[in-house]
Amino acid sequence: MHRNPVVLSALTGAVVMIDDFEIAGPRWHAFAQAAARSGLGACRVFPLRLTERPLGALAVFTTDPWNSRPRDNAFGQSLADLAAIALWMSDVDVRSGAATIAAQHILASRTTIEQAGGVIAELDQVDIDSAMQALAARAQDRGVTVAQYSEHVVEDLGFR
Structure with a gap:
């Protein structure tokens, strides 16, 4: 079982959501405690995918709980998709x-x-x-x- 949401997202292609590091569940307890000690409040991890194949992950951290203000998950996934395209294009340039x-x-x-x-x-x-x-x-x-x-x-x- 992965103890880091970024690794989980990168390997599985799943979006990982931790809405509040102060009340995170047992799965992310150690990660959430370390993040909270660093002054972070929450995160969303969006997979970088190319034709449904995971390439990595983009983590978006906030200093407050995720739902404390309006945040658009679609924007985060769009950034991750653009990053995946950029990585793929850089590979094309090398080839x-x-x-x-x-x-x-x-x-x-x-x-x-x-x-x-x-x-x-x-x-x-x-x-x-x-x-x-x-x-x-x-x-x-x-x-x-x-x-x-x-x-x-x-x-x-x-x-x-």
Whole structure:
């Protein structure tokens, strides 16, 4: 059983409500006592969910009992939903950045391979298709990738 309402909400996706830390039930007794000693009066914990999958929780604390003045639970859940979207979007940015870096690496490798193919075609006096086949065969013979072999060819024309 969880003794922390934030952990419970984060794991289960449930809204947890403690209306008054001074009269909290036994489940939240230790948590409520610690919060009250810190000058807090109540809390609502709203789950951060993405397609019904819990991602975390947003805790809203008050210094007075929750129902001592009008408070909108829908607003708290809206903030939690926005936080979940922001977390998901930051993950998209990371994935997008990784994909961009991978694409740039592939393009750079492809450029180097084409340059190496051109070097071989020119120096061996063969057509580009034959040069690319030779490039692939030589890389395989040496146990390296075509991109790795191409880097050596471009750096040292005598390497081929």
